[in-house]
Structure formats: C-alpha cells, structure tokens
Amino acid sequence: MDFAGSDTATTTDDATTAAERGTTAEGTTAEGTATGDGGAARAATATGAPAPTVPPARAAAEPVTAPGAAPRPAAPPPPVTDEVVRDWQRDTTRAPIATKIVVAGGFGVGKTTLVGSVSEIEPLTTEAVMTEASEDTDDLAATPEKTTTTVAMDFGRITLDADLVLYLFGTPGQQRFWFMWDDLVRGAIGAVVMADTRRLEDCFPALDYFESCGIPYVVAVNHFEGTERFEAVDVRDALSVPDHVPVVIMDARERPSVVSTLLALVGHAVDLTPA
Numbered sequence: 001m002d003f004a005g006s007d008t009a010t011t012t013d014d015a016t017t018a019a020e021r022g023t024t025a026e027g028t029t030a031e032g033t034a035t036g037d038g039g040a041a042r043a044a045t046a047t048g049a050p051a052p053t054v055p056p057a058r059a060a061a062e063p064v065t066a067p068g069a070a071p072r073p074a075a076p077p078p079p080v081t082d083e084v085v086r087d088w089q090r091d092t093t094r095a096p097i098a099t100k101i102v103v104a105g106g107f108g109v110g111k112t113t114l115v116g117s118v119s120e121i122e123p124l125t126t127e128a129v130m131t132e133a134s135e136d137t138d139d140l141a142a143t144p145e146k147t148t149t150t151v152a153m154d155f156g157r158i159t160l161d162a163d164l165v166l167y168l169f170g171t172p173g174q175q176r177f178w179f180m181w182d183d184l185v186r187g188a189i190g191a192v193v194m195a196d197t198r199r200l201e202d203c204f205p206a207l208d209y210f211e212s213c214g215i216p217y218v219v220a221v222n223h224f225e226g227t228e229r230f231e232a233v234d235v236r237d238a239l240s241v242p243d244h245v246p247v248v249i250m251d252a253r254e255r256p257s258v259v260s261t262l263l264a265l266v267g268h269a270v271d272l273t274p275a
Contacts, residue, residue, distance in 0.1 A: 086159075086162070096159075096162075096163045096164060096165045097163055097164050097165070098165050098166075098167060099160075099164065099165070099166050099167070099189055100166070100167045100168075100169065100187050100188045100189060101166065101167070101168055101169070101188060101189060101190055101191065101192065101262065101265065102168075102169050102170075102171060102184060102185045102188045102190075102191040102192070102215075103115060103154070103168060103169065103170040103171065103191070103192045103194065104170075104171045104181070104191055104192070104193050104194070104206040104209075104210070105171075105192075105193055105194030105195065105196075105202070105203050105206055106194075106195075106196065106199065106202025106203050106205075106206075107202065108196075109194045109195065109196045109202065109203070109222060110194055110196075110222040110252035111154060111170040111171065111194055111252075112125055112154050112170055113252040113253055114168075114170070114192070114194065114220075114222075114252040114258055115154040115155070115156040115168050115170045116154075116156065117252060117253055117254065117255050117258055118156065118158060118168070118255050118258040118259060118262070119156025119157055119158065119168060120156075120157060120158055120159060121156065121157050123154055123155060123156040124153075124154065124155035124156075125154050125155075153169055153170055153171065153172065153180070153184055154168070154169070154170030155167070155168065155169060155170075156168040166262075169184050169185075169188070171184050171185075171206075181209060185210075185213065185215060188215060189216070189266070189269050190215060190216040190217055190218070190265045190266070190268065190269040191206075191210050191215055191216070191217040191218075191265075192217070192218055192220050192261060192262070192265055193206045193207055193210065193217050193218070193219050193220065194220050194221075194222050194252070195219055195220065195221050195222065195235065195239070196221075196222060196224065196227075197221060197223065197227060197228065197229075197230050197235065198224070198227055200235070200238055200239060203219070203239070204239075207219075207239065207241070216265065216268050216269040216272050217245065217265070217268075218245065218246040218247070218248060218261065218264050218265045218268055219235065219236075219239065219241055219245065219246070219247045219248070220248050220250050220252075220261045221235050221247065221248070221249050221250065222250060222251065222252045223249065223251065229249075231249075232247040232248065232249055233247075235247055244268075244271075245268070246264045246265070246267075246268050248260065248261050248264055
C-alpha cells in the first residue's frame with residue numbers, strides 16, 4: 001500500500017475542507033457587514049443569546065461635520081417686519097383689484113408730502129438734489145428751504161378692503177418732466193390738483209391737462225405756514241374752476257386731511273360715472 005499517496009490525499013482533503021470553512025466564514029462576515037447587525041442577530045439566535053439592540057438611525061436633517069472641522073453656523077432667524085400680513089394677502093389664488101389716483105400740481109406744492117403722509121407703506125420717491133443748473137427754471141422764492149425735487153414720480157399704497165387696493169402716483173411738477181404724465185395717468189380714476197395760493201398760476205397746466213383728457217379731478221389748496229389763507233370760493237374764482245368740480249382746503253402733512261381730499265375725489269368721480 002502506498003502510504004505516501006494516502007497522506008498526500010488526506011492533506012489535500014484537509015486543505016480543501018479548511019478552504020471551504022474559510023470561504024463560509026468570509027461569506028458570513030461579508031453578509032453581516034452588508035446587512036448591518038443582521039449577521040450578529042442570526043448568530044445570537046443560533047446560540048440562544050439575546051439579540052443586540054440596534055441604535056436608531058441618524059436623523060436626515062442632522063448636519064454631518066467632518067472630524068476636526070468647525071460646526072456649521074445656525075440658520076439666521078426670519079426677518080422681522082412691522083407690516084401686518086393679512087390672511088387674504090397669503091392667498092396666492094387671487095389678486096386684489098387695483099385702483100389709481102394721480103397727484104399733480106406745480107413745483108414744490110406738496111405732492112411728495114401728500115403721498116408720504118397717507119401711504120401705508122414706505123413711499124417710493126425719486127428725489128434728486130437740486131443743482132445750480134436748475135436755477136433759471138426752478139423758482140425757489142416761495143420755498144427757499146427746498147433742496148430736492150421729484151424727477152420721475154412718487155408712489156404710495158392704501159389697502160381699502162380685502163380685495164381692493166388704492167395706488168397713489170405723484171407727478172413731477174416741472175415742465176421738462178411733463179412728457180411722463182401720459183404714462184402716469186393711464187388707468188387713473190381721477191386726479192388731485194394741488195395749488196399754492198402764493199403761486200396759483202403753477203397749477204394751470206395740470207388743470208388744462210386733466211380737463212382736456214376728461215379725467216375727473218379736484219383742486220386741493222395746500223396752505224403753507226405763514227401764508228395768507230383764502231376760502232375755497234375765492235380759489236375757485238381765481239382759477240375759474242367749474243362749479244361741479246370740488247375745491248377743498250387741506251394740509252398735505254395731515255393724514256385725515258389727505259383722506260378727506262381723496263374721498264372728495266372718489267365721490268366726484270362716481271358722480272360723473274354714467275349710470
């Protein structure tokens with residue numbers, strides 16, 4: 001009998017068996033790694049030992065920080081605003097009905113002040129610093145403290161109801177900006193023509209413009225401090241304003257006074273609307 005051959009065969013069988021056991025062990029290790037703690041749980045079940053507790057998964061929103069790196073800064077808080085947001089303003093399925101009123105008049109008569117005193121938002125203004133180039137065209141005799149002038153428009157907003165918003169547009173007063181009026185008054189329900197009793201002639205161009213366009217308007221006399229006061233009937237006669245056009249005395253700095261002027265214009269526009 002060839003014992004050498006038998007020993008060789010036995011050695012080969014033992015190596016094969018060991019290799020198979022190694023392969024099985026590696027497969028079990030790989031499976032345990034691939035399935036997390038599944039392999040350990042099965043091993044515990046086979047030996048009768050209690051299964052290990054699986055820790056909860058990391059929350060998806062928890063930031064992951066690399067070892068040694070500085071932690072991420074916290075997100076900034078939302079901005080704080082003083083404006084109250086109403087429920088209907090959050091409704092994205094509807095838009096409010098917009099109405100429009102134009103405020104016109106001569107240079108330095110108080111149009112920007114009127115818009116700013118009644119607007120519920122910070123008014124949009126286009127004030128530019130006056131320079132020596134306008135000395136020959138912009139008369140500062142009545143308003144020597146004035147240092148800026150409107151070069152495009154003033155804009156303000158008033159919320160009247162849940163679905164009704166009023167926009168105010170102030171026009172520039174100087175003749176070199178009159179070309180913008182056609183765009184600013186388009187779609188307006190009416191206009192407020194402001195007048196200064198020290199220089200009534202400055203509001204004549206605005207009166208002629210709105211009369212020719214057929215846009216309803218009211219005349220608002222803005223009395224300045226230290227000036228002589230006149231009654232509405234006197235201003236009507238001086239400007240030859242028709243009897244059906246309202247003439248009001250107001251203060252552009254006072255919100256109630258401005259509101260009364262706007263109500264007078266709306267009432268006048270309604271009266272002129274065909275039934």
